[in-house]
Each structure stands twice: as C-alpha cells, then as structure tokens.
C-alpha cells in the first residue's frame with residue numbers, strides 16, 4: 001500500500017476509536033472489503049455520514065485475485081484508479097486456457113488494456129485508504145449482532161426505518177451503535193444475510209485449495225501476467241501471478257466427491273488434484289511450494305431478498321458467483337455503488353423507499369443471473385464425455401430465464417450480431433428517404449432509473465421485447481430518437497438533429513440504437 005494511503009487509513013481508524021460515541025451515522029456498513037468500501041466512498045461523496053466497520057485481520061490467509069480491465073471505470077469513480085496503478089500489482093494481461101479438451105486458447109487483452117493481479121490484503125488496504133480519504137469513519141471491530149426492526153418477527157405494523165443498531169466487539173469491549181440504514185457487506189459471513197435470508201446451493205459444493213509457488217527454471221515469458229485456467233474431468237485449476245516468479249495456484253475440489261472428506265491431508269489432496277492438471281504439472285515441475293495449501297469455501301449461495309426497509313445485502317453478502325468468472329470483485333464494487341445510490345435515495349426521498357429497494361433487488365438479481373448463465377456455459381464446455389458428476393452438477397445452476405436480463409442491461413454485443421438488427425440497419429442504409437413513426441406496440445411509461453446518485457421515476461420505452469422498459473441504448477437516449485425521428489427525412493438529418501441535442505454522439509452508437517429501435521418495433525416505417 002502506498003504510504004500515504006496506509007497512514008490515512010490507520011489515522012482514520014484511530015480517530016474513530018478515540019471519539020467512539022461520535023454522531024449517529026446515516027449508514028452503518030459491516031465489512032470493509034470491495035463492496036463495503038465502494039458503498040462507503042459513494043455515500044460519502046453524497047455527503048452522508050458513514051461508519052464502516054471491519055473485523056481485525058487476524059491470521060486469515062488472503063487470496064490473489066484477477067481484477068479485469070473493465071473494473072477500471074468503477075475504480076476511477078471511487079477515486080482508486082491511480083492508487084491501484086501505482087501500487088505495483090502485476091498487470092493482468094490475458095488468459096491462457098486449457099478447457100474441455102480443446103486446444104489451448106491464448107486470450108490477450110487489447111494493447112493498452114490491463115487488469116490487476118492483486119494480493120487481496122494489499123488491494124483491500126488501498127480501498128480502505130480511499131474510504132478514509134473520502135471522509136468515511138472506519139472502525140476495527142467484530143459486528144456480532146444487528147437489530148433491524150423490519151426483520152424482527154416480534155414487531156408488528158409498519159417497520160421503523162430509522163432505527164437499526166449493532167453490537168461491535170473490539171479489544172474485549174462491546175458497544176452499541178445506531179444508524180438509519182445498515183449495509184451488510186460482510187461477504188460469505190453474511191452478518192444480516194444469515195438471519196434467514198441466505199439460500200444455499202445444495203446441488204454441489206466447492207472448496208478452493210490454494211498454494212503459493214516460486215519458480216525454479218523461469219516460467220514461459222508468453223504467460224507473464226496471464227491467468228492460467230485448466231479444466232479436467234472432475235474439477236479445474238487456475239493460477240494467478242503476483243510477480244514474474246510467484247504464482248498462486250488453486251485447485252477447485254468438490255468435497256463430497258473427493259478424498260477431502262475421507263481423511264486425506266489438504267496437502268495430499270492438493271498435490272493429487274494438481275497431478276490431474278497436465279498443463280500445470282509441466283511448469284510446476286522444478287517450482288517450490290512456499291506457502292499453503294489452505295482452503296477457502298467457494299460454494300454458491302444466493303438470497304431470498306437483497307434488500308428491505310433499513311437494510312441492504314451488498315456484494316458477496318447477497319450472492320456468491322463462481323470464481324471462474326473472475327468478476328467477484330468488480331461485481332462487489334458495482335453492488336456497493338448501487339447500494340450507496342439506493343441508500344442515498346431512501347434517505348433523501350423516503351417516499352421512494354419501496355421503488356428504490358425494488359430497483360436494487362432487480363439489478364442485483366439480473367447481474368447474478370447473467371454470471372450464473374456464463375459459468376453454466378463454461379461448465380457445458382468442460383463436461384467432455386461427462387463421466388464424472390462434477391461438471392453436470394454445475395450446469396444446473398442457471399435458471400431457465402438466465403439470459404433474459406434486465407432491460408437496462410441489454411447486451412449490445414449480442415445486438416450487434418442480431419439478424420433483425422442487421423437487417424434493419426441494411427434497410428436504413430438503402431433508403432434515400434425515411435418516414436418513421438412510433439411503433440404500434442410501443443408505449444412510453446414511468447419506471448425507476450438512476451440519475452446521478454439517486455433513483456427516480458423516469459419515462460421509459462416499453463415494447464413486447466422490452467417489457468421492463470428501457471431508456472438508453474449505447475448511451476443514446478431512445479426517447480430522444482423517438483421524438484426526433486418523425487420530423488426527419490433521412491438518416492443523416494436525424495443524426496444531425498441528435499448531435500444538436502447531444503453533441504458528441506458517435507455515429508456507430510446512433511446507427512446501432514436506431515436500427516435496434518426499428519428491429520424491435522419502437523419505430524416503424526410509414527412506407
């Protein structure tokens with residue numbers, strides 16, 4: 001951690017502990033991992049008083065994890081991008097993949113694009129430094145009990161949203177803090193989630209066994225900065241480099257279907273599993289295991305509700321996605337951002353409470369569904385001849401509507417290949433003139449949406465294809481297009497009109513949005 005960030009964090013913790021009582025915070029956040037820190041920073045940016053509590057680190061092992069290049073945007077919003085770049089993490093340059101018996105696949109990120117291969121303890125310390133810098137009050141302590149009237153069965157009537165409280169154990173003392181809203185950002189521990197909200201995936205369990213290796217003979221230069229991933233008949237393994245000659249190497253084991261539950265030592269199981277991963281055993285030959293192996297639970301779970309009056313479950317506290325995706329940290333940061341916007345809305349506009357909570361619930365579910373569907377696709381590729389139940393069990397996790405998603409999350413890369421959209425685009429290009437009007441089945445109506453740091457009710461376009469309503473596509477305001485299109489005689493006139501309303505609109509985005517509107521029936525040709 002850069003010195004300045006480390007000092008700010010230590011200072012903020014000391015200051016909070018010295019004052020102890022302090023003012024009543026607007027929001028109490030349990031857990032200062034990616035979700036908790038992101039939520040705390042954004043709430044602080046909104047001018048909210050935040051108390052962020054994390055249990056003492058103790059002797060827990062921290063993992064090394066891959067954070068994708070696409071996370072840079074949210075790191076930037078959190079004021080963390082420069083600190084992450086300066087921290088000296090090994091850049092994540094791509095993946096080398098041996099999957100399902102197919103030939104090895106090398107996926108190198110585009111030039112100039114890199115993620116971070118982070119030791120989580122160091123990365124989390126950076127996040128906490130950024131939170132302290134944003135004005136968040138940090139405290140070290142173990143949150144042992146949270147009282148939330150809306151979850152308390154013994155209370156009746158309309159729940160009181162203004163009164164959550166928690167017990168914090170620190171240095172042999174316990175104290176009670178109150179706040180208006182509490183965010184459970186405690187990850188798998190699920191301080192609030194485990195109060196009857198957590199839904200455990202029962203079809204299979206996964207334990208990650210992690211070891212740290214130092215190179216003997218130098219490892220292949222082509223794999224520097226690459227995450228290595230390999231499947232085999234009854235599991236998979238992956239390796240994250242933290243320096244050129246240090247790698248965390250993890251095997252994923254199903255404890256019910258391996259020797260783990262039958263008395264074998266962790267080291268024995270780890271070495272036996274690594275033997276199954278032919279591409280790894282080659283380069284590990286001559287390397288030294290310098291730490292571990294240790295175990296980490298990587299089993300899936302979800303929740304009955306992500307939010308209710310007075311509380312939100314954020315990041316892994318709400319749901320755990322398969323680590324195969326390498327998106328857990330980004331998902332947690334994004335979830336923290338969304339939770340902050342939701343809490344800020346509830347505090348600013350109490351009448352929006354139910355709409356905001358519903359919005360958060362819907363977004364969290366859509367994100368999780370899409371990750372489950374992605375990992376089910378990887379499982380399908382890995383099944384191979386399917387002799388072992390490890391992979392078939394993992395196919396079943398995605399619900400049938402896994403690809404439906406949220407209208408706000410329309411996958412524009414899929415749209416770019418959609419035959420109807422391509423046909424509409426070709427047709428638009430051929431027409432010397434256009435005469436467009438609102439489609440017969442299109443409807444404009446109100447739906448919740450994010451504007452700045454608030455959830456508001458705003459006009460959206462509803463279509464049979466988009467029953468949940470959509471407003472923006474490729475950053476183009478679809479309602480603007482619907483309004484301008486009928487008055488324009490050709491596509492370039494419509495583009496000019498769009499540019500006048502929103503300077504800087506890119507032509508490919510404009511054409512993509514227009515073609516999609518026509519293909520889905522939002523706009524229809526008069527002739």
Ligand SMILES: Cc1cc2nc3c(=O)[nH]c(=O)nc-3n(C[C@H](O)[C@H](O)[C@H](O)COP(=O)(O)OP(=O)(O)OC[C@H]3O[C@@H](n4cnc5c(N)ncnc54)[C@H](O)[C@@H]3O)c2cc1C
Nearest residue numbers: 031033034035055066143186187189208315316328329332
């Ligand atoms: C084996 C494995 C490999 C993974 N690999 C990757 C990867 O390569 N890339 C990736 O993006 N993601 C990866 N993930 C997922 C990633 O670790 C999580 O998704 C991410 O850490 C979630 O962040 P979070 O803030 O929600 O929870 P956490 O990071 O778990 O943070 C929770 C915080 O709450 C604190 N806490 C818990 N209980 C209490 C309490 N009672 N009182 C006070 N504080 C408490 C904890 O100390 C912790 O700081 C992996 C996960 C596993 C298990």
